[in-house]
Amino acid sequence: MRPEFEKTMAVTRLKRKDKRNKAVAKARVQRIKQLTLTPVIRKVDVEELKKSFASA
Numbered sequence: 001m002r003p004e005f006e007k008t009m010a011v012t013r014l015k016r017k018d019k020r021n022k023a024v025a026k027a028r029v030q031r032i033k034q035l036t037l038t039p040v041i042r043k044v045d046v047e048e049l050k051k052s053f054a055s056a
């Protein structure tokens with residue numbers, strides 16, 4: 001290898017792109033969490049429901 005290429009290359013990051021990538025990833029995680037969220041299961045009185053439909 002040639003001596004001028006033995007040095008390590010500097011890494012530059014595009015801050016704007018980095019911010020956008022993080023925002024997209026965060027939104028994606030939030031969306032997945034929202035979709036997998038299970039609603040609170042309440043105890044439902046089936047007989048009461050049947051009565052309400054019969055009277056309607």
